[in-house]
Amino acid sequence: MFNSLSDRLTSTFKNLRTRGRLSEADIDATVREIRRALLDADVAVPVVREFTGAVRERALSSEVSGALNPAQQVVKIVNEELVGILGGATRPLTLAKTPPTVIMLAGLQGAGKTTLAGKLAHALKGQGHTPVLVAADLQRPNAVTQLSVVAERAGVPVFAPHPGNTSEADDPAADAPLIGDPVGVARDGVAYAKERQHDVVIVDTAGRLGIDEVLMQQASDIRAAVNPDEVLFVIDAMIGQDAVNTAKAFADGVDFTGVVLSKLDGDARGGAALSVAKVTGRPIMFASTGEKLTDFEVFHPDRMASRILD
Ligand code: GDP
16 A cells, blocks of 8 residues: 555655755645645545645745755655644544443445454453444344454454344343344443443444445434444545545544544555545544454554655
């Protein structure tokens, strides 16, 4: 991911390195190349406009530092602006003062929510937490089974509607909700966690292939029912320019608190994913980089910017 963007920016800066001083024309030419590289990488147009505007202004106002030559100065500015569009500082997970912490996952079908549920549970378990997964995706017949498989792999229990309501086979949770009511499942899942003193509840919700009102309403109802500490919007970094509209729709529909970029291991151009934090004003918190439980990392805007400019 980002290889081509990274190559383009690096070669732009290489051309600058031969210059002793940068004229306004040099800066404009550089900014034009940066603009083209970002657009070709699928970064959303308004984000590109703001980004290049800021770089140009700062480069022209020559925040000259004695230690850096003009080319290094431009790289530094681009780096800082990249960190800015990626959300600035690393944003850690909010944990509830009184457990359990409730984390709800939202996103389109196939975005990587179920996979993420396992990764997040696995990571939290490694930190000494006792997460439980809640299967509130009742849209697809396979979703509950899939989450159970993921939970088993992560070594955590799953709360799901009948049949097979819990991984604790000798404890069939007689109060399990009816199939078909995801809001009820989510609410009961949180109650179940409280009862058993699980300190984190991860609620997987249904996705659709495209945005639709029923899906949004359902996600919004689940949100209202379980009052989550975090609502993580999972987005497939490979979906290109659609990322921005999808992210905006989810920001309006479910008001998520953070973004998870999934499939960052792919070879897509990735720029649309880069726009998501900026256009929604929500931080990117995690990155998913493969199908294994451990292909998961906390997202650090500064490290990602450095990787792109490396
Ligand atoms: P959901 O419908 O949002 O729950 O999506 P899933 O978690 O079922 O993921 C959809 C597909 O994408 C599955 O085949 C996953 O194995 C795959 N997947 C999920 N996350 C990643 C990732 O970070 N990298 C790659 N390469 N594949 C992923």
